[in-house]
Amino acid sequence: MTKYLDIDNDSGIEAYEISSDRISVKFKGGSVYVYSYQSAGKDNIEHMKKLAKTGDGLNSFINLNVKYKYVR
Template sequence: MERYLDVNGDSGVVGYEIGDTYIRVKFSGTTRIYTYSYQSAGMNRVENMKRLARSGDGLNSYIMRYAKKLYE
């Protein structure tokens, strides 16, 4: 799992792992890892989350707005 950069220092995301058709996200304050896949969240959302994870900015906000309960 890669550490999330969090360029603004205000994210609840601490780490992520990217696969071909999914992204796994670890949030602060929990040991659970959430998997958002093409099947559960849709390709467009997952690809947006991958892009945000790599950039280190906006991932937590995006998940809370568009994919909060769409994990596997």
């Protein structure tokens, strides 16, 4: 997994892993959630990938848009 930059130092996200049709997100408590095209929608996943790479806004986006739309 890639360490999440968290440029504002205000996120609950520790790391992420990007695949072609999904993103796995590891939260600071240790839980890992996988969001896929099928579970959360392609547009949401692609936006999450961009936020993950920039290191800002991913936690907020998850909470507001895809919180319970994970695979596992």
